[in-house]
Amino acid sequence: MKLALSGKFVSTAACVMMALSVPAMGIAGDTIKFGVAGPHSGDLASYGLPSVNAAKIVAKQVNDAGGINGKMIELLIEDDVCKPEIATNTATKLASEGAEVVLGHICSGATKAALPIYKDKGILVMSPSATNPALTQSGDYPNFFRTIAPDDAQAEVDVNFVLEKLGYTKIAVVHDKGDYGKGFAEFAKKFLEESGKAEVVLFEGVTPGAVDYSAIVLKIRKSGAEAVIFGGYHPEASKIVGQMKKKRLKTTFISDDGVKDMTFIKVAGKNAEGAYASGPQDNASNPLSKVAIEAHKATFNSDHGAFYENAYSAMLAMVNAIKMAGSTDLAALKKVLQTEKVETPVGNIFFNEMGDAVGVGFSVYQVQDGKFVEMK
Amino acid sequence: MDYFIELLFSGLTRGSIYALIALGYTMVYGIIGLINFAHGEIYMIGAFTAFIVATVLSIYGFPLLAIIVIAGVAAAVWSSAYGYTIEKIAYKPLRHAPRLSPLISAIGMSIFLQNYVLLAQTSDFLPFPALIPEFEFMEPVAHIVGSSDLVILITTTIVMLILTYIIKFTRVGKAMRATAQDRTMAMLVGINVNQIISATFIIGSALAAIGGLLIASHIGQINFYIGFIAGIKAFTAAVLGGIGSIPGAVLGSLVLGLTESFATGYVSSDYEDVFAFSLLVLILIFKPSGLLGKAETKKV
Numbered sequence: 265m266k267l268a269l270s271g272k273f274v275s276t277a278a279c280v281m282m283a284l285s286v287p288a289m290g291i292a293g294d295t296i297k298f299g300v301a302g303p304h305s306g307d308l309a310s311y312g313l314p315s316v317n318a319a320k321i322v323a324k325q326v327n328d329a330g331g332i333n334g335k336m337i338e339l340l341i342e343d344d345v346c347k348p349e350i351a352t353n354t355a356t357k358l359a360s361e362g363a364e365v366v367l368g369h370i371c372s373g374a375t376k377a378a379l380p381i382y383k384d385k386g387i388l389v390m391s392p393s394a395t396n397p398a399l400t401q402s403g404d405y406p407n408f409f410r411t412i413a414p415d416d417a418q419a420e421v422d423v424n425f426v427l428e429k430l431g432y433t434k435i436a437v438v439h440d441k442g443d444y445g446k447g448f449a450e451f452a453k454k455f456l457e458e459s460g461k462a463e464v465v466l467f468e469g470v471t472p473g474a475v476d477y478s479a480i481v482l483k484i485r486k487s488g489a490e491a492v493i494f495g496g497y498h499p500e501a502s503k504i505v506g507q508m509k510k511k512r513l514k515t516t517f518i519s520d521d522g523v524k525d526m527t528f529i530k531v532a533g534k535n536a537e538g539a540y541a542s543g544p545q546d547n548a549s550n551p552l553s554k555v556a557i558e559a560h561k562a563t564f565n566s567d568h569g570a571f572y573e574n575a576y577s578a579m580l581a582m583v584n585a586i587k588m589a590g591s592t593d594l595a596a597l598k599k600v601l602q603t604e605k606v607e608t609p610v611g612n613i614f615f616n617e618m619g620d621a622v623g624v625g626f627s628v629y630q631v632q633d634g635k636f637v638e639m640k
Numbered sequence: 641m642d643y644f645i646e647l648l649f650s651g652l653t654r655g656s657i658y659a660l661i662a663l664g665y666t667m668v669y670g671i672i673g674l675i676n677f678a679h680g681e682i683y684m685i686g687a688f689t690a691f692i693v694a695t696v697l698s699i700y701g702f703p704l705l706a707i708i709v710i711a712g713v714a715a716a717v718w719s720s721a722y723g724y725t726i727e728k729i730a731y732k733p734l735r736h737a738p739r740l741s742p743l744i745s746a747i748g749m750s751i752f753l754q755n756y757v758l759l760a761q762t763s764d765f766l767p768f769p770a771l772i773p774e775f776e777f778m779e780p781v782a783h784i785v786g787s788s789d790l791v792i793l794i795t796t797t798i799v800m801l802i803l804t805y806i807i808k809f810t811r812v813g814k815a816m817r818a819t820a821q822d823r824t825m826a827m828l829v830g831i832n833v834n835q836i837i838s839a840t841f842i843i844g845s846a847l848a849a850i851g852g853l854l855i856a857s858h859i860g861q862i863n864f865y866i867g868f869i870a871g872i873k874a875f876t877a878a879v880l881g882g883i884g885s886i887p888g889a890v891l892g893s894l895v896l897g898l899t900e901s902f903a904t905g906y907v908s909s910d911y912e913d914v915f916a917f918s919l920l921v922l923i924l925i926f927k928p929s930g931l932l933g934k935a936e937t938k939k940v
Contacts, residue, residue: 429921468909470909473865473866473868478789499861502765507859509787512783532767
């Protein structure tokens, strides 16, 4: 019975696939299909929609200029709501609709769930925002690239800043027990210990949403730490800096790009002054960045959101790779991506063997007079 | 020794906040045997009301003391209105239904209120104005106990005293105790049980609203979700102290707050909740009705 069932299933699946692949191949000659996947609805939509806008703007520019080697870009936009279980459906749908390269996904968890499906079909995937280190470093996904630096690079930047610029030797590392925050904190701890220049005097997780953080703040003071490195998001960060101020701590606060958000300054107010947070490098001096931002203003009449420039850069890199490779074959695309530099809003980049962009980095910012100021 | 005292005050502050919310759970349970899961949301609505009123008043340049008092009264009144309405809509029609029905109704009300605030206000965190000023006379000891800790402790104590007075010495309080003991008998001797139940919800909601104002000012931020964790912790405290018992709720809250604070201070904040809930399990094993709870005797 079991055999009969699975046989039926396989034949049905084969029929479905044939039915889907025929039209896809028929159109493949006229356009190049770019899949765009990410959260486009729900509470994390603000992270996904800017990438859709970036894809639309770049596609229009390329198409207006005659397309890629004469072929027009066609966008296939699919929502994954940032959820791994939905991302697999999104990926299957994009693959069956004939997407040849994919911009996305946005969240690390969703990206990880979707990648095997693209890998089986030999589809190139480039994410503007998935920062989980394992996505590239595990070597499991040779079809994956990204235009943002991974989390461990960020922890390294923070640690170097604390050791070299600030010269501290006693550091407390605190996190919010979440995947992102704890991952960041563990990397920070590892880099601190490997440097041999500083001692990790405290390594602990706090419960997000707790009504009061004064006990952990007291503990930080008792540990004698000169700085606290925090892995997590801005709601906890603003509570901790507030309570540090209340308990009269002079400890320096340093955090990640989950905190480098204007909401942190808005909520923490004066308590945020002097706090450090790392975030993607400021591209204001890059002329292409200005072009990208102005294109967004002109098209959508609003400010671009999170990861817009990374997505814009990913689109440029993919367009360039397809143009130079002359096809969307994965091996040919990889070769171009890894050897040819391309000018993008996030800098003049190419990709290393694992798929991480070389030339994209993080900077440390300090809150000064209610603004994030880049520390050179 | 300093460190011990610092942790002690940190735990007392936390416990006082839990107590203000836990009282609502325990009073409602005492009188109608229902766990009002929407109570955490009442606390959140209290904080939001205080936020809106305080923001508007500070635009008009009211003095700080006036803002605290008006915002506190407005939050208490508005939350009470919600508490009263919830009881009338979601619990009263189910009063004679099996015990599980009002419980599900309460969970539904909690989800409804969270989403209502999410849609009507915002999903973002909002900066709550620091309503409690930094007192100058507190400056020498500010590193141990801050002005807001002091205000929270004093306010909670005063509120507890008023509540005790209401329950022990007023007609409403006497009627409440009678209703809690035996609802049918209370009805027979002429107590308007419906009114008493409404009064219980109003008092409980007002206390939660004051808690909302104090803690929001203490930590400086609010969003629609703050009621959930605070509610769970306060509910735990109420069970710890013996649900249905008013002094029990206060004692349970302080024990829970101190346990969390010392667990963080001397062990690790990773295990803050582990210690808190292990303590709950231990107490319930040895004293199933909680610290001050009375063992329920089945009426035959």
